[in-house]
Amino acid sequence: MLDHAMELIEKESSQLEGILPKDYHAFNNDSLLHELLRLFNNDVLDDVGGDIIGRIYEYFLNKFAKNVAQDDGVFFTPKSLVKMIVYVLEPKKGILLDPACGSGGMLIEAVHHMHYSELCCGSIFGQEKNVTNAAIAKMNLYLHGAIDFNIMQxxxxxxxKILQGGQLARFDCVIANPPFALKDWGAKEWNSDKYGRNLWGNPGDGCGDYAWIEHMVMSMARGTGRLAVVMPQGVLFRNQGKEKDIRRQMVESGLIEAVFPLGEKLFYGTGLSPCFLIMRRTMPANHSGRILMVDGSSILTPKRAQNVLEQKDIDKLYQLYVDYRDEEDYSRVVTLDDVRAKDYILSPSSYVQYHEEEVEPYESVRQRFMDAYEEMKRCEREFREAISDAGK
Structure with a gap:
């Protein structure tokens, strides 16, 4: 019966055609499945919006991610981090791409940000290598109320696969958390990439981080394009292969608007500290030729098993971006000359001014110690004299 129900659902939505499981007959005697069906066969759920069902689905995805250790650089992006990035990009209009969409978390948050308006129709695109994850992304978007989306596997x-006229399609917003330090990603073919994605060079087959960045840059629309990409912090300073030269060209392109390294233990199953870069084709006038360096390593809420970005942390990070100014311990706006002087290192800790406690000179500390020592001896003498007088 469940298998037939899946077929009926697919007939109602071409987006889900061929992706829903149809092997529930294997669970005929499974009491857990029966109990789940009983719980969801509830009149209350008939009256809630589609997004509530989507949130339930996302809840189970989240719980599953906590129990799966990853060793291939692929990590489930915490919703709080996704929310922060979407805040900055503000995908309220135009078309959106996630070229490494996984289970669709970033696209879902974009749908939330668009408030389920008609802007969601035909404006959501994604590509995902893993067959199962691509199917999950489609179900996730559908359950969250997205009507017309395009997820390619x-x-x-x-x-x-998301092309237009034989070339990469261009998007107003490009957002992704691609696999970290991906090996064997196709460097050999990159040298002669027919889409021109090797605009700054080939980072080498040992690590595909900069290949993802180059792909996303080439996917940005001219004029309106902007991107946010989550990366390991190594992209900010690594010099392996041609990475330093690629980073130099990326800086000189003038596309980088902001750099945000974050704290550790934000991802499930790893203590790796991520960062994210914001890039734009067209900068606000007061951002042109400058880069906002934000040290977000301390802006988080520690938890026992995993740190999180609570709303107050998201608000703090977002406000630093909106203010786009120097703030002691947190941010500094630098020029391209500043970055050149640091040999194209993009780690904010190399630029941010940190509060330093005034160190008292040694002679002053020594004098205070001697004064206290003399005072102690005086008190001791007075105490002994008082004891002696009391005994007379």
């Missing part, structure tokens, strides 16, 4: 770096 395939290897984005080797075979991008």
């Amino acid at each position: 395939g290897d984005t770096l080797r075979e991008p």
Whole structure:
């Protein structure tokens, strides 16, 4: 019966065609499945919006992610981090791409940000290499109320599938948390990439981080394009292979608007500290030729098993971006000359001014110690004299 129900659902939505499981007959005697069906066969759920069902679905995805250790650089992006990034990009209009969409978390948050308006129709695009994850992303978007979306399954770096006129399609917003330090990603083909994605060079087959950045830059629309990409912090300072030269060209392109390294233990199953970069084709006038360096390493809420970005942390990070100014211990706006002087290192800790406690000179400390010592001896003498007088 469940298998037939899945077929009926697919007939109602071409977006879900061929992706829903149809092997529930294997669970005929499974009491857990029966209990789940009983719980969800509830009149209350008939009266709630589609997004509530989507949130339930996302809850289970989140719980599953906590129990799966990853060793291939792929990590489930915490919703709080996604929310922060979407705040900055503000995808309220235009079309949106996630070229490494996983289970669709970033696209879902974009849908939330768009408030389920008609802007969601035909404006959501994603590509995902893993067949199962691509199917999950489609179900996730559908359950959250997205009406018309396009999720393609395939290897984005080797075979991008979201094209227009034989070239990469261009998007107003590009957002992604691609696999970290991906090996064997297709460097050999990158040298002669027919889509021109090797605009700053080939980072080498040992690590695909900069290949993802180059792909996303080439996917930005001219004029309106902007992107946010989550990366390991190594992209800010690593010099392996051609990475330093690629980073130099990226800086000189003038596309980088802000750099945000974050604290550790924000991802499930790893203590790795991430960062994210914000890039724009067209900068606000007061941002042009400058980069906002934000040290977000201390802006988090520690938890026992995993740190999180609570709303107050998101608000703090977002306000630092909105203010786009120097703030002691947290941020500094630098010029391209400043970055050149640091040999193209993009780690904010190399630029942010940190509060330093005034160190008292040694002679002053020594004098205070001697004064206290003399005072102690005086008190001791007076105490002994008082004891002696009391005994007379």
